[in-house]
Amino acid sequence: MRNFANLLTNAFRQEGQVVRGAVVFENKNYQAAILSVPAQQSVTVKTLIALQPS
Amino acid sequence: MTYRRIEDQLKASQNNYWLFCHAGIDRHQCWDHPVVPAHVGHGPLTAISENPGIDHTAMPEANLPESDDDMGQVFKAANDLIIRFKSESQRQWTDQRSRGEQEKTWVLQLARSFLPEGRVLIADKDNHVLSDITQGNGVNTASTRNAHLLDLIKDAKFC
Numbered sequence: 001m002r003n004f005a006n007l008l009t010n011a012f013r014q015e016g017q018v019v020r021g022a023v024v025f026e027n028k029n030y031q032a033a034i035l036s037v038p039a040q041q042s043v044t045v046k047t048l049i050a051l052q053p054s
Numbered sequence: 055m056t057y058r059r060i061e062d063q064l065k066a067s068q069n070n071y072w073l074f075c076h077a078g079i080d081r082h083q084c085w086d087h088p089v090v091p092a093h094v095g096h097g098p099l100t101a102i103s104e105n106p107g108i109d110h111t112a113m114p115e116a117n118l119p120e121s122d123d124d125m126g127q128v129f130k131a132a133n134d135l136i137i138r139f140k141s142e143s144q145r146q147w148t149d150q151r152s153r154g155e156q157e158k159t160w161v162l163q164l165a166r167s168f169l170p171e172g173r174v175l176i177a178d179k180d181n182h183v184l185s186d187i188t189q190g191n192g193v194n195t196a197s198t199r200n201a202h203l204l205d206l207i208k209d210a211k212f213c
Contacts, residue, residue: 044154
């Protein structure tokens, strides 16, 4: 089980790449996919987090 | 919703835009206009460069005095130019805001279509949550709306 903060940090570092991992968020287990969108590629959205219950 | 980054970008572009416009007016009047001698550029024409309405690059005002003489015609042309640039700038600003909303909508729709039973969070440039849709109900979770993304993380090693 990965730390959600670490996964988010990795997503910010690997901007433009989808980072996946199992996380605990608000006391629930999820399979997470996080995408940090490069600034020049988006007007509004910076981070997209998809959480699938596991 | 935070548009601080967008506003910064637009302000920067507007500043460049008006500096360009400003320089263009000065050059046109001092070099190209046949009825205005070059030395006049140190007289009435300085009213253009010193006009606070133009110097206020974020919101320029077309308030140069329009009289019936040659200078009045020059000022009128400058005022018209300012109005056109101002209109174009406002249109671009509106388009940019509209694009931001559309972008958020389609990203959310795409994510929901691939993950109908999951939870989707979208954060803006300042890491504030724009949308937090949970398990197909299509309703934003009120508690996380506008919350900072990092404030949602309650990991033991992170807090």
